[in-house]
Amino acid sequence: MRLILVILFVVGLGVGGAVAEESAWGGQTVLVTGANRGLGLEFVRQLQAAGAEVIGTARKPESAEELQALGVRVMQLDVTDPVSVAALAAKLDGEPLDVLLNNAGAFLEHGDFESADPEAVLKVYNINTVGPIRVTQALLSNLRLGQHKMIMNMSSGLGSIAGNESGGMVGYRSSKAALNMQTHTLARELADEDFICIAMSPGWVRTDMGGENAKLSPAESISGMLNTLAPLTPADTGKYLNHDGTQLPW
Numbered sequence: 001m002r003l004i005l006v007i008l009f010v011v012g013l014g015v016g017g018a019v020a021e022e023s024a025w026g027g028q029t030v031l032v033t034g035a036n037r038g039l040g041l042e043f044v045r046q047l048q049a050a051g052a053e054v055i056g057t058a059r060k061p062e063s064a065e066e067l068q069a070l071g072v073r074v075m076q077l078d079v080t081d082p083v084s085v086a087a088l089a090a091k092l093d094g095e096p097l098d099v100l101l102n103n104a105g106a107f108l109e110h111g112d113f114e115s116a117d118p119e120a121v122l123k124v125y126n127i128n129t130v131g132p133i134r135v136t137q138a139l140l141s142n143l144r145l146g147q148h149k150m151i152m153n154m155s156s157g158l159g160s161i162a163g164n165e166s167g168g169m170v171g172y173r174s175s176k177a178a179l180n181m182q183t184h185t186l187a188r189e190l191a192d193e194d195f196i197c198i199a200m201s202p203g204w205v206r207t208d209m210g211g212e213n214a215k216l217s218p219a220e221s222i223s224g225m226l227n228t229l230a231p232l233t234p235a236d237t238g239k240y241l242n243h244d245g246t247q248l249p250w
């Protein structure tokens, strides 16, 4: 009898958790960039399961089979291509958007500072840093029509200047440090409009980018990120947060 009561309690907690998650994201319109694989695809899966209306973008929607199979709205977007960004904005003209997840990113160069290829660094900046500026500018009018007004820029622990003890990966690190400053700047400029602008690290995750030795599964990372994002209010705008909800040092 006692065992049955314990089981009922645990099941009840589980159901309670799921309902809490659903109520946080249910009915929210969320646009995720780079949604065809990796963390972007997992964002779409979990948000859809939590009841959100998800728009997943991909550079090549026609070959984004896993994303298409989820049955969400799929739209074309290359964050480095102003024509692609403008076309997305035109298609979404007048539609409210509650949450923008600037997730698309790349890690194109390895090695130390001396051997870094400046052309590869420029490409990384264009995707990781300038891309979110293009996309956010293009969709700001949609976010202003939304209820939640949340913009999450996918940063990285490697973007922390204070946390950089080893050097290396100068292009990627500096692209994300600049993204952090971009997030903070946007947060200050939009503070009067009750926006929530957040830079986040997903942790080290087993995706094409993170590799197989990474500590977290995409499911673990994204559930942590969504649980961290769900309760945030405009008072939290401008924060740089880890997937587990802790604050990261700039």
Ligand SMILES: NC(=O)c1ccc[n+]([C@@H]2O[C@H](COP(=O)([O-])OP(=O)(O)OC[C@H]3O[C@@H](n4cnc5c(N)ncnc54)[C@H](OP(=O)(O)O)[C@@H]3O)[C@@H](O)[C@H]2O)c1
Residues within 6 Å of the ligand: 033, 034, 035, 036, 037, 038, 039, 040, 058, 059, 060, 077, 078, 079, 080, 103, 104, 105, 106, 127, 154, 155, 156, 157, 201, 202, 203, 204, 205, 206, 207, 208, 209, 210, 211, 214
């Ligand atoms: N995995 C980690 O350990 C880790 C750690 C810290 C931060 N992050 C960040 O988390 C985000 C997602 O990383 P991930 O691990 O999921 O990487 P991933 O598996 O390599 O996926 C990257 C995604 O970004 C898209 N993308 C790349 N360039 C793009 C462009 N120009 N326009 C639009 N989309 C583009 C890719 O699309 P295609 O398939 O078309 O290339 C893909 O959907 C990135 O911002 C990354 O920097 C990851």
